[in-house]
Amino acid sequence: MKHHLRVRYKQAGRGGTGTVLADKKVKAVVARFGTISMKTNQPADLEALKTVTKTHAKEINTLDGKQNRMSLVGTTHLVPIMNDHDCLPTHNFKFGSHPEAAVIGEDVYEHIFDKGFDGCWRGCAVACSHGVKDFSPFTGPFKGTRVFVDGPEYETVAGCGSNLGIFDAHTILEINFYCDAYGLDTISVGTSIGFVMECFENGLITPEHTGGLELYFGNRFGALELIHQMAKGEGFGAIVGKGIRQMKQIFADKFKADPGFMQDIGMESKGLEFSEYITKESLAQQGGYGLALKGPQHDEAWLIFLDMVHNFMPTFENKAEALHWFPMFRTWFSLCGLCKLPWNDIVPEDNKDTNEPAKVMKHVQWYADFFSAITGKKTTPDDLIAMSEAVYNFQRVFNLKMGTGTREHDTLPYRAMGPVTVEEYESRQERYDKQLTDTYGMDISGMDSAARVAALRKERESQYEQLKDAVYDRRGWTKNGIPTKETVQRLGIDFPEVLEVLAANGVQ
Amino acid sequence: MIQVNDQPVEWKPDMTIADLLKQMPDVRFCSVVRVNGKLISSPRFDVTRIPDNAVIHLLPLVAGG
Numbered sequence: 001m002k003h004h005l006r007v008r009y010k011q012a013g014r015g016g017t018g019t020v021l022a023d024k025k026v027k028a029v030v031a032r033f034g035t036i037s038m039k040t041n042q043p044a045d046l047e048a049l050k051t052v053t054k055t056h057a058k059e060i061n062t063l064d065g066k067q068n069r070m071s072l073v074g075t076t077h078l079v080p081i082m083n084d085h086d087c088l089p090t091h092n093f094k095f096g097s098h099p100e101a102a103v104i105g106e107d108v109y110e111h112i113f114d115k116g117f118d119g120c121w122r123g124c125a126v127a128c129s130h131g132v133k134d135f136s137p138f139t140g141p142f143k144g145t146r147v148f149v150d151g152p153e154y155e156t157v158a159g160c161g162s163n164l165g166i167f168d169a170h171t172i173l174e175i176n177f178y179c180d181a182y183g184l185d186t187i188s189v190g191t192s193i194g195f196v197m198e199c200f201e202n203g204l205i206t207p208e209h210t211g212g213l214e215l216y217f218g219n220r221f222g223a224l225e226l227i228h229q230m231a232k233g234e235g236f237g238a239i240v241g242k243g244i245r246q247m248k249q250i251f252a253d254k255f256k257a258d259p260g261f262m263q264d265i266g267m268e269s270k271g272l273e274f275s276e277y278i279t280k281e282s283l284a285q286q287g288g289y290g291l292a293l294k295g296p297q298h299d300e301a302w303l304i305f306l307d308m309v310h311n312f313m314p315t316f317e318n319k320a321e322a323l324h325w326f327p328m329f330r331t332w333f334s335l336c337g338l339c340k341l342p343w344n345d346i347v348p349e350d351n352k353d354t355n356e357p358a359k360v361m362k363h364v365q366w367y368a369d370f371f372s373a374i375t376g377k378k379t380t381p382d383d384l385i386a387m388s389e390a391v392y393n394f395q396r397v398f399n400l401k402m403g404t405g406t407r408e409h410d411t412l413p414y415r416a417m418g419p420v421t422v423e424e425y426e427s428r429q430e431r432y433d434k435q436l437t438d439t440y441g442m443d444i445s446g447m448d449s450a451a452r453v454a455a456l457r458k459e460r461e462s463q464y465e466q467l468k469d470a471v472y473d474r475r476g477w478t479k480n481g482i483p484t485k486e487t488v489q490r491l492g493i494d495f496p497e498v499l500e501v502l503a504a505n506g507v508q
Numbered sequence: 509m510i511q512v513n514d515q516p517v518e519w520k521p522d523m524t525i526a527d528l529l530k531q532m533p534d535v536r537f538c539s540v541v542r543v544n545g546k547l548i549s550s551p552r553f554d555v556t557r558i559p560d561n562a563v564i565h566l567l568p569l570v571a572g573g
Contacts, residue, residue: 066513066542066565077547081540081570084549106547277572302572309539309550309570344571349513351568352534360569 010120010150013185015272015294036123044376052369056342057125063346070128070345071118072110075154079105082158086428087278087304089163091217092194093267093415094424096278100167104157108169126341129153137174139224142181152176152186158276159190164197165217174224182231188243189230191273193223195244195266204257210236244268264420269412270295270404279416281431282308283460284319287467290412291323293395299334300327306358320470322358329364331388336371343367390491393475393483394498400482401501407481410468418460422449425456432456482507510562519560525553532566540567 021029043049064070068077079101082088086096102108112132119127132149152160152172160175161167179186193215199205200215207214213236215222229237239250244266251257267274272295279285285308288301303322306312313319333340344360351357364381371379399405418432419425425432426449436442436452440459444452472479476487482505488494502508510519512528520527525548529535539550542565548556558564 067567078570078572080547081549084551085539298572304572305539305570310537344569347568347571349568352537357537357569 011180011183011185013179013183014187014297015185018183036121041374043374045373048369049373052366052373056363056366059348060125060342060346063349064126067347068345069106070126070341072113073106074109074113074128074130074151076106076109076152076157078154079157079162080107082154082277083162085305085309086281087308089158089191089194089274089276089278091165092163092191092198092265093274093278094198094265094421095427096280098162098167101162103167104161104169104172109152109157112169112173120339124339126339126346128341132173135170135173135177137177139174139221140178140228142177147177149173149177150180155276156186156190159187159194160223161190163190163194163276164220164223166220166223167218168220171220171224175227178224178227178231182227184227184230184241187275188273189227190276191267192240192244192247193226195247195262196226196240198265199251199257199262202261204262205251205255209255243271244273245271261420264414266413267415268295269416270409272296274416277302277304279304280418283463283467284313284322286412286417286464287319287323287471288326289416290410290464291468291471292327293392293399296412296416299340300330302326312358316466316470317474319467320474323467323471324474325359325385328385328388328392329359331392332367332384335387335391338367386491390493393487393491394493396477396481396483397488397493397498397501400505405481406505407468407472407479410481412464414457414461417464418456419453422453425449425453435459478507480505510558510560510564512564513566519558519562523558525556525558528558528564529553529566535566537569538566539570541565542567 038046038049038053070077079088083097083101083105088096088098088101090096090098109130113130114133118130120129129150131151134146135149136146137143156176157172161172166172175189176186179189196205197215197217197219200210201217213222213225215226226237226240229235230241233241239247242250245268248259248262248266251262252259269290274289274296275298277285277298279289282304284303284306285301288298288303289296292300301323303313303326306322307319313322330340343363347360348362351360351362354361361381364384368379368381368384371384396405399409414420419428432452433444436444436455442455444455447455468481469479472481475483476490477483482502485494485499485502485507488498488502510517512532517528525541525543529538541548543556543558543562
């Protein structure tokens with residue numbers, strides 16, 4: 001079985017699991033397993049499982065080639081789409097598009113990806129995970145050798161490419177390779193280095209602080225050197241490796257950098273670096289990031305297009321409903337250890353004719369069918385949401401116990417909401433001017449750009465706070481973002497310790 | 509003649525993607541199309557002309573990462 005000889009570098013670095021394991025002195029976890037089949041989980045109804053599996057796989061095989069072509073290009077199709085819609089992070093999330101974005105999108109990677117290595121596991125019908133064999137790094141300990149690179153997918157391209165001003169497909173491959181080899185999350189690496197580069201270009205840090213590195217946007221050797229230093233825990237890279245939240249503190253304390261400006265441009269919340277989407281024009285996605293339990297990660301809610309492009313959720317109540325249902329359903333994938341791509345990255349041809357096309361309910365029903373077939377318990381789509389809701393609220397209470405999990409922790413850096421600088425404002429001046437005049441009814445004729453930045457900021461920050469109120473209300477939480485006693489009782493998680501935590505935080 | 513989601517549609521000179529979508533039923537979630545394999549996003553629908561004999565697929569939903 002020749003195809004089993006090549007090692008794939010799947011990792012789960014996002015969210016800091018590596019740090020948790022390191023803290024527990026765990027060096028590695030080795031799992032051995034034999035052949036996987038439909039009988040492995042001892043399904044209650046094997047025939048029903050076969051039926052829904054065959055139906056879903058057939059649809060994927062029929063439609064992926066017509067839609068996103070993930071079996072050929074992975075998720076790199078998102079690069080040009082996000083760029084065209086001004087959502088591709090560029091230069092530390094300052095902008096959402098760049099003229100050179102095409103050279104790091106699907107048109108390029110389709111020809112670089114090796115055709116022979118697809119899929120996270122051999123049974124996957126989507127097989128969007130691609131790789132590049134015989135890649136020769138030009139830096140680091142593997143310099144000049146031939147290695148296999150597992151990826152990149154969209155997040156890595158955006159985070160370690162456009163967000164750093166690096167429009168070079170091969171440098172992104174090298175960053176991808178070393179992040180995997182070192183066990184680093186490409187999202188946090190990319191977003192952290194983007195922050196460093198903007199600080200450098202603004203003079204908040206200098207070569208004196210960086211060990212001589214000129215960390216301007218587009219400096220691919222500088223970015224790679226930082227990653228090597230991060231892995232070794234040496235030099236300036238050791239500081240960068242601590243992440244943005246700690247960098248802000250260190251830069252302010254040791255380098256006397258402006259803490260206010262760093263708070264605005266440091267793309268982290270709850271200590272986690274943002275994944276790779278510009279959210280300035282989507283209030284719902286600001287909530288998708290800011291209200292996510294573990295920080296700004298899109299695996300709870302990705303609502304940018306439904307909100308910004310399709311205007312599918314114009315009211316706060318609409319947005320709050322979306323920020324209830326989507327996080328719950330996406331959480332269900334995590335509960336079951338499933339990938340979400342077959343849900344809504346391949347869409348049934350008759351989806352537009354269904355009652356709730358945004359939710360792709362035909363597929364949600366199939367997931368309920370999968371669950372029913374495995375467990376023998378008749379399960380509906382609403383049951384899936386209920387499963388998640390109990391876990392989700394329990395996690396929120398856990399956050400509360402650990403000293404977070406309240407309104408103040410659901411905050412965002414202002415760059416996630418709007419233009420921080422005059423440069424950003426003036427780059428999309430027509431859009432922002434129109435909002436100030438048409439949406440907020442302001443006379444801006446006597447205002448310079450700085451005043452308009454401030455006026456827009458006041459409105460957008462207010463909108464975000466109103467969104468929090470609406471979402472907390474929909475989720476059954478207090479104004480401070482804490483599940484009410486009635487909510488934990490309804491969900492069956494009113495354990496004594498949960499009630500103690502609530503009581504300690506003023507919820508009786 | 510062009511093919512749109514595997515169905516024949518009459519082609520007209522200078523026809524843009526925006527023109528095409530106006531005559532298609534319920535395309536409210538369509539913000540990206542593939543024209544002969546190339547992705548075209550909604551900000552370019554008005555200015556992208558469709559060549560005759562084009563094969564077009566409407567991407568029904570952009571769902572993100």
